[in-house]
Amino acid sequence: MNKMDEEYIKKQLKNMPKVNDDRTKEEWIERVQPYKYKRERTRKKSPKMIPILSTVLLIGMMVLIIPTIIQEPSSVQEQTSSTHYDDHQVDQKANVDQQLKSAARNEEVTEHKEGEYVMFDLHGDEQVVYGGIFDQQVQYIIPLAFVSSEDHSLSELYTELDSYIDEFDLASKIPYFKDTAFSINMDEKNVTMHVPDDYSIGEGSAVQGKFEEMLSRIFYPYEIDQVLLESSNGSPVTLGKKGELDSITVHEPVNENYKLYDDETHDQRFMVPMNQEDKTFAEAIEDLKNDEQDYSIQNTIPQDVDVTVTCESEESCSIQFQDTVAELPEQDLIVAVESILMTAKSYGFDEVAFKGIPNDAIGSYNLSEPITVPLAVNPIYTNEE
Amino acid sequence: MDYVFEELYEKYHQDLFQFVFYLTRDRTLTEDLVQEVYIRVMRSYNSFRGESSEKTWLFSIARNVTIDYFRAQKRKNNLVTQFFDWSKKGDFIPDHKPLPEEVAIKNEESQEMYAYLEKCTVDQRSVLILRFIQSLSIKETAAILGFSESKVKTTQHRGLKVLKTHIESDHLKGEAYDE
Known part of the structure; x- marks a missing residue:
């Protein structure tokens, strides 16, 4: 787009008419007043x-x-x-x-102590169905946590996984869970995944290669060890290049840090785990400054913000921000805090203390005390209107 | 607390209304959403710590309320999924809403631009509205949308490009028709 085109369009936008509201202030007071203290x-x-x-x-x-x-x-x-x-x-x-x-x-x-990209607690009879989608280039699995308070068993809720992904119009849909049903056996620590006879995990080696990782991500939080595959006619299940399989072992995810995936096309943003295998926690935090533009992955700590990591124990560590953090908008600070918390969770820490941030209160966080790591990342509340 | 409302109303109401209107393109819906904005403002004003300007804070809430509405609608009714499939809606959804009076009485270019804005994603539209219709700076726009300044610039560039593509496409069609 040349400069002249751009200037023309800008000029046209600036000339767009003012749209005025013709209601009076008194009418607005009447509209707002009754709701002032009603619970949101x-x-x-x-x-x-x-x-x-x-x-x-x-x-x-x-x-x-x-x-x-x-x-x-x-x-x-x-x-x-x-x-x-x-x-x-x-x-x-x-x-x-x-x-x-x-x-x-x-x-x-x-x-409402809920983060932007993370959740900390379940309320009442809520249950979490861990799911996942891919980024546009099928490089990363984007973990999701569907929070439901429907009166269903966990197996029934997991069977709804495909419809949740569909319902929320999440980008990069995957066929992994289409027409599948799950029977979760917590005592035996296994899940039977019932698949149709013509079950397919989609084309492309990337999608096929991440099947095991996806299953691990969605069942590891429930301490499931194994996913048993079962087709409706009892025949072996063939999974692309992997050939015939009757079970898949659930693995503990490797150490990861969490950055921001910005899907401009679908106007969706998620926190995405990035492999930090063999890196220390401090290195993983430092790596949060690096983005990967080619994959729409954004850093969560700006390059010019210095952080020092100190781990007092296996459960707790502290992050000291230097002066430069003072200039960050609150929204960016929240993203930084949440990505650090999720990274700490991946490394097995229970809580993180944040130091050097000028205001103790950012978003719903009180940084004057250590923050417990979140329960899950990218929550989606399925029952909300 | 009423003085808070009155002060915000006096200072920002028309701009706030216009911002939400250009996002939703529906006057009745705009009224409902602006009402929700004020309700949230009244409830949370005590927690406003003045780190951002009052205006930035108010418009951030307006943006959140509008996005929340879009998302709730998307979940509620799969039939309108296309409308909220923000990458495709421009191609699929003809805008059947009548032009608002303010736009209808303007020149053809303004009417076209109003239609083309619908082709942009919500983020792009938010940036274009704030930057050019509301005349806010990049810094203010970034603060309202929770974007970095570089993201505002990128989104602005992409939005302008979308508009340009549609302007050119329609002009080409017009020329073909003339011939």
Whole structure:
């Protein structure tokens, strides 16, 4: 595109008309007012959250009530008219309301402790179906975590895997799970994958070569050791160049770090694990600065941001950011934090302390304390409207 | 808290409305989404720490609300999958919505540009709207969209290229028709 074309188009865009809203401010206040304190999204509470929230609420109420009790005699003495007393009551009620609303908002914040690309907890009866898709060039498996609270067994939910991938219109669809069904046996630590007679894992050696890795990724979190393949007519299952197979062993994923895959075409972004086999954790973190433009993989720590990794134990490590991090937008910081957390998880750490970030609170994270590694990456909530 | 709403309304409402409108191209839907933006703003204003400007913060929320809506719609109804298959929608979805009055009374070029914008991905459209219709800087656009500045530049370039392709294609068709 030459410069003249570009300037012409820019000029046309700048000349696009202003689109004005003809409603009045008062109409907008009427629209917004009733919803101000309504909960944004109802999610079933995790049982462990209830005592915590109750305690917070109780402490809040006590903080409010105790000073009132202590001050009551003098307050009564000072009251020269019933009107004054009423005002005091009104104020007090307003304070209580405000406190409760504030508690409700705090609860909301706590409940919504979800990352951009990761998830930490399951709520109520939610279950996770681990799935995966490929990047556009079939170089990387993009792990996904479908979170469902449907009243189904895990086997039934895994059998829905293909429809989840389809429903969410995820890029680079794969035929691995088309018309398949799963029977998960947690006691035996195996899964039977029922496939149709004409089952195929698709064309191309890359797709075929990653079949085992995909199965490992989706079942390893449930500590499954083996996937047994079973066709509907009992004949052996032929998987492309791999030939006839009756079972596949589930392997623990190698050490990985997590970068950002930006699928411009489908306007989708995911965190993607990149092989860091034989690299130390510190090296894997340093590698987060490198992107791979050819595969639309973006770094998650800018090149000019220095980080120092210190691991205090096998469970915990800390990441010290240098001054340059102060200039990063919050969104970039969240991506950096989440990619580090997922990388730490891959290396077997339980928590990470972040130091040197000027603000302790970024997104839903409180960086003044170590952060526990996430449960899963790239969550997709299947029941949300 | 009402003063917060009033202040934001006075300062940014028309720009906010326009941003969401150009993304959705539907006035009623825009009203619903802007309402949701204000609700989220009122609920979370206490947690606004002033690290970004108020405007950036407000528009980020608007963008998130709109994207959330698109995604929810996509999940809700597979029949509209094409609409949200952001790589293909330009080819598949004719825009049957009437031109908004503001656009209808403008010249032919503006009407064409309005139609061509629909051919861009949501990211591209967001960048083009913020950069040229709303006249925001690259830095402001990056902050609103949560992009790096280089990503804004790349997305802007791609968006302009999409527009150019469609302009040229339609002009070629027009010439063929004339002949």
